[in-house]
Amino acid sequence: MKPTVYIETTIPSYYCDERPALAADIARTREWWDQERSEYECYISTIVLDELNEGTFPTQSACLALVKDLLLLAVIQEVADIAAVYQVRRPMPKPPVRDALHLALASYCRMEYLLTWNCRHLANARKAQHLEKLNTQMGLSVPRLVTPDLLRRLEEYS
Numbered sequence: 001m002k003p004t005v006y007i008e009t010t011i012p013s014y015y016c017d018e019r020p021a022l023a024a025d026i027a028r029t030r031e032w033w034d035q036e037r038s039e040y041e042c043y044i045s046t047i048v049l050d051e052l053n054e055g056t057f058p059t060q061s062a063c064l065a066l067v068k069d070l071l072l073l074a075v076i077q078e079v080a081d082i083a084a085v086y087q088v089r090r091p092m093p094k095p096p097v098r099d100a101l102h103l104a105l106a107s108y109c110r111m112e113y114l115l116t117w118n119c120r121h122l123a124n125a126r127k128a129q130h131l132e133k134l135n136t137q138m139g140l141s142v143p144r145l146v147t148p149d150l151l152r153r154l155e156e157y158s
Contacts, residue, residue: 005040005151006073006106006143008116009051012066016059025117025148032115032148033066039153043111045073047101079104082138089134106143107135114143115151123147 014022014029044067052063082104083097099121106114116122123145135142144150 002039002041003112004110005042005113005115006102006109006111007042007044007048007067007070008102008114008118008122009048010117011115011148012048012052012063013059014117015066016062018059028148029117032151036151036153040113041071043071043073043109045102045105046075047098047105051098073105073109075101075105079108082108082140085134085138086131090130103131103143103145107131107140110141111143113151114145115148116145117147119147123150 011029011033014026015033017026019026048067049064049072052060052067079101083100086100086103087097099118102116103114103122105111114122121127128142128145131145132142
């Protein structure tokens with residue numbers, strides 16, 4: 001069985017981005033998406049679709065097209081309750097609630113990885129320590145919070 005990955009909104013956003021300041025992260029995102037993604041069972045959520053559908057931006061249709069065939073997770077009440085605990089117990093900011101919902105959904109659905117470029121609120125080592133304690137107390141799994149840089153193929157050594 002393939003490892004499971006919850007793909008947060010920043011991943012398709014970076015894939016479709018063209019800003020020179022983000023060139024290295026964009027290149028790694030595209031490399032992971034095009035060459036390594038097939039090694040994982042990949043999921044998005046209704047939250048990702050909501051964020052990508054919000055407002056208008058130049059790469060919006062490309063972002064939506066990129067994720068259209070991924071497995072879709074819905075937010076249920078238990079996930080919303082977990083997100084509320086994250087906000088009260090402070091590993092996640094309040095508001096907005098969406099980062100907390102991404103994390104709650106990945107935890108509730110027992111994802112092995114949450115893939116993101118959001119290093120302030122999600123892929124943050126100090127938050128991961130707090131999350132591990134909270135999720136253990138709530139009987140939840142703890143997804144690894146990673147960027148595409150951290151989710152690389154194993155290198156074979158001879």
